[in-house]
Amino acid sequence: VIYLDPKVAAVTLVHSMGRVLLVRRAIQPHYGKWSLPSGYVDRGEAVESAAVREVWEETNLKIEITSLQGIYSGIGPVILAVYQASPAGGQPSVGSEVSEVGWFNINSLPDLPFPHDEKIIADFRTNMKI
Structure with missing residues (x-):
């Protein structure tokens, strides 16, 4: 997917008792790879609402957002708003x-496919002092 302007995506790091919720992708890109629940923000939708919606659509889990972990961007068409949440x-x-x-377990995650995943997990570990 190519956008002329940056597209905003919401990524949610759902965690509980030292564990992180991951989903195995059934769509491209990175079909079959484990990733954090995520998706694009719809026009007119609050970014936080998109984060909650995407987790629900992908996992049928209700969540409570606990914090905005950060905004991640680089050379490319997507800006990520990463939230931490609890079930x-x-x-x-x-x-x-x-x-x-x-x-x-946060200390034994499978390889995650997206460019910012390593930084997102490292920042989470630092914030949680893991």
């Missing part, structure tokens, strides 16, 4: 655009 209801299960949902 607030339900059990994660497979939703749209994913084939699997799982909790992973």
Whole structure:
């Protein structure tokens, strides 16, 4: 997907008891890879609402956003707003655009596919003093 102006995406780092919620992508790019729940912000939608919506669509999990971890950008068409969140209801299960949902220990995550993932996880570990 190519956009002439930057597109905003919401990424949500859902965490609980030293674990992070990941989804296995069932769409391109990076089909079959584990990633943080994420997606584009719709026109007229608040970024925080997009974060909550994307987690719900992908995992059927209700969340409570606890903080804005940061804004990540680089050379490319996407600006990421990364939120930290806690589970607030339900059990994660497979939703749209994913084939699997799982909790992973923050210290033994699978390789994540997107360019900013390493920095996002490193910043989370620093913030949480892990």
